[in-house]
Amino acid sequence: MHRITYSHEVTIAASDGQTLLDASIENRIPHHHQCGGQARCTTCRVQILDGLSQVSPRTPLEEQVAAERSWDDFTRLACQTRIHGDVTIRRLLHSPQDVVVLDLDELGTGSGTEERELDVAVLFCDIRNFTSQTEHSLPYDVVYFLNGHFSAAAEVVLNNNGLVDKYIGDGLLAIFGIRGEPPDVACRNAVRAAIAMQDAAQRLSPIFERDLGISLCIGIGVHFGPVILGRIGHPGKRQLTVIGNTVNAASRIERMTKQLDAPILLSESVVAHLPGALRLGAREERHLKGMSDTSVLSRCDGFTDPDPVLLVQSSFHRIAPRLIGFGTRFYAILFESHPELRPLFKNDMLVQTRMLVSMLSSLVKGLNRATEIKGGVRALGGRHCRYGAAPADYQKVADALLQTLAEFLEDDFTAEVRGAWVSVFGTISGLMLGGADAPEAEPIQAVCS
Structure with a gap:
């Protein structure tokens, strides 16, 4: 028997020739493996911290995956890696956010020298009357309030294949479709996230009102279009983000939610990709601040049919x-x-x-x-x-x-x-x-x- 030590976690015993993934499963250690251990995904990936000479060479399937993603020798697929001695490893994926970020890093944005143009759904969420409500609140109470809201909102984004791009004060920017999903799927995921965010805010607001005297009312704007995805900033600290008019439009659409008394506003480009799937209010043609052309916006009250x-x-x-x-x-x-x-x-x-x-x-x-x-x-x-x-x-x-x-x-x-x-x-x-x-x-x- 050999020992597998999970960095900062536990040590387990494993048989000679057993794969790292099988050892995790046998010892009841949660370990992502979406494809079932067939080397058709990378969610079981690990980093060999010690004992690289004690594991099997890469299989042809793993070689192909590693070459496509420019992996170093220490990054391995747990489903393909068999142990022949004691090793120390670190699981690289613990959450849906990890899957999205590492996929982006490996498929062309990790070096900071490449940018990609993508068609994505952009969601912008902002808290209404945040400044006036928190003007006399204690700073730590405001932090507690924001973290509670962002935790619930971000979880919804992750559950719907989205990436939390950034937090801007009391606002949240999320993008959907960065993993190559078709436009209708990206838009549906974004709309589903928007509906779930409003549901979470309604559940949390009475608690915040009781404990902090702050209500949680949010407006959400969703737009679909082209963006540039890349790493922006100082060479020593660049952030993966999206830029472009689509992002600006989503922010402007969110600002219109208060004026139109609409918790969720969708652009025409989002509605067009989900024909008949949404319960919509009247279409409003408005001029968005900073935009030369007018935009057609629709209030969204949910899906036409129940969304399981x-x-x-x-x-x-x-x-x-x-x-x-x-x-x-x-x-x-x-x-x-x-x-x-x-x-x-x-x-x-x-x-x-x-x-x-x-x-x-x-x-x-x-x-x-x-x-x-x-x-x-x-x-x-x-x-x-x-x-x-x-x-x-x-x-x-x-x-x-x-x-x-x-x-x-x-x-x-x-x-x-x-x-x-x-x-x-x-x-x-x-x-x-x-x-x-x-x-x-x-x-x-x-x-x-």
Whole structure:
């Protein structure tokens, strides 16, 4: 047996010839692997800090990935790297933001000498009446207020494949489409993020009003168009950012939200890429400050049809602060209803619960990247099969999951939210069963008791 030490984390034992990814999974260490360990993504990448001579050479698949991204010898794919001695490694990806930033660094912007022109959706969010509201507030209270708002808003951006470009005072600039998504996907992700931001602000505002005497009311403008993506600033400290008229227009559109009494305003270029998908107010033709031409703006009140991703992400956000309690209650319901499943869980239940909520969180965050996470979900299904799970068990899990959601969400667990979770779990269970070489999943029809 060999030792794998995760920098600033833990040390585990692994068999000779075992891949770093398999060792992580076997020891219940969360480790990104969206493609399921097939070298078709780079989310499992690690840095070998010590013991490079104790790991296998790169496979042909890994050589191709490394060459395309100009990796040094110490950056490796955990799914392709087998150990033959003690090593110390560092996982490079811990969040969706890490995935986006490292992809950008490796695919042409890391050197600071290249810029790229992209068509993206730009979202600008600003707090209304921030200066007047905080004029007499203590500085640390203002910091607490801003961090609470930015934390919730940025999480929404990351969950929808966006990149938080920068914070500007009480404003936030985010971009969608930098990973090559089609225009309609980038625009839908941006609109979904805008709706979820408003939902988060409405939840947080009563808390801030009670504790700090500050209300949280935000305006959001979204525009789609070309930008230049690159690193700007002094050679010693350059920041990855986007510049161009599209960014300026998004900021100006946000400024119009107060005048038009619209929480979310969209440009015509965004609306055009989502025909029939949005509930819109009257179209307004306005002249934006600093712009020579007039712009057509539309208030957005949501999607025409329920958006399952938005409903699942928004409801999951409500239970996120209580995830361990959620996982504990889920297993209690599952084992009470189906005691025959209890022997399948041989680990310490606290460890199992942490793995559950980590997996659930990753799946919810990956709903906008279905094609990318498909391999990882299939691999998860294969592991469940080896543990002894049967296809019929997925329906039992669905029943327990929905019942737990109903308890935790209470009145917020509407028919639409329930339908969204049923749809999402049906898709995920189908992929898992595919990974177990079992027939495709029947549509989940669980009924909450």
